[in-house]
Amino acid sequence: MKKVLVTGATGFIGNYVIQSLLKQEVQIVATSRSIEKKELLHHERITVKPFDLHQQHEKENLFNYFGQPDIIIHLAWEGLPNYRNAFHLEEYLPAHRRFLFNLIRNGARDLTVTGTCFEYGMQEGQLKESLPARPDNAYAKAKNELRIMLEQLQKEENFILKWVRLFYMYGKGQHPKSLISQLDTALEKGDTVFNMSGGAQTRDFMPVEAVAANIVKVALQQKVKGIINIASNQPVTVKQFVLDYLRSKNRKIQLNLGFYPYPDFEPMHFWGDNHKLKSIQ
Incomplete structure (x- = not known):
């Protein structure tokens, strides 16, 4: 049975991703800073591992700490909906880079990361993955820079990257x-x-349950890679x-x-x- 690490497991999307993963035959490692409080995570197939990626020790082997997961779904990101604040670039981008690079350099080989439709910037109409990224706010710029860094790391490390760009979701929580x-x-x-x-x-609106199910669908396969829109096209x-x-x-x-x-x-x-x-x- 494959082991899936979910970061940001107590967040809005994380809650629904965990529920969607429980419908699959997988073991789940759930992590966030305040994870002990969530009743949903009291399940026999879920291992809870509290972790604050802003306070990590760079010499620690995080791949081992999280039980050597087969698949990583990285949902964690802070500071929303404050899209323009510089902390996305100055604080969060370096912290998430260190966290993901640590996992990959120590053995992680299958990574799904949530990006944002804001990476397309002010381009109008139907947004295809082949369009150039033109991020226009600090949050989108930080996300896009993280994607570029991970793509550069693929030249050194053999891992699969699935970068899912989320559009407009809605739902309870x-x-x-x-x-x-x-x-x-x-x-x-x-x-x-x-x-x-x-x-x-x-x-482009989509209920969060459908967004989560699609994130899980992307994460559990290896044929379709790179940038993937999680969108309705409606x-x-x-x-x-x-x-x-x-x-x-x-x-x-x-x-x-x-x-x-x-x-x-x-x-x-x-x-x-x-x-x-x-x-x-």
Whole structure:
């Protein structure tokens, strides 16, 4: 039975990735800084290994520490949704580089890392993996630099790299500042009006359960490698997405469109091409 290490196991996506992995015949090593508190991780096929990658000792063999996992799913990243803060480049990028390089240099051979659609920058339309990366904020730049560093390391070490670029996900447990979390809060409070942007921007939304299942699908195979979009390839305006969500919940609330300005760190219209993802059987 293969052993899968999941970093960021207590995060929003990590919770769902663990649930998805439990449907597979694998052993799971779950790690994060505050991992002991999660009841989900009390399972016979899960080994809990607390670890803070910002306080690691470079001489320690992390591949051995985590029980020599066959597969690594690296979800961990901090500081979101603060996309512009320099700490992504100054603190987090070096820490994640040290962590992953340690694992690989000591024997890790199969790595799946979560990137971001923001690596495409301000390019509009259908975003394909073959497009050049043009990151426009500190978070995206740090992620893209980490990918480039790992690709360079492949010239020295023999390992498989699957870099999954995530688009817009939603679901229970998401950050309270996210669109659907704010909408759910407004509905729970009985608000009659929901403030939002103009809603004309086009995005690629996917429930977090589907995102997690696709991350696991990518991680457990070795034929499709490199950059892989985790996307629906189904563009929808934010306004229509909100209306569809309300309809699915059989709820109503007046939308105060245009209350917030459109974000200036992302293009108006973009979605992910998912042909590469769909090629995985």
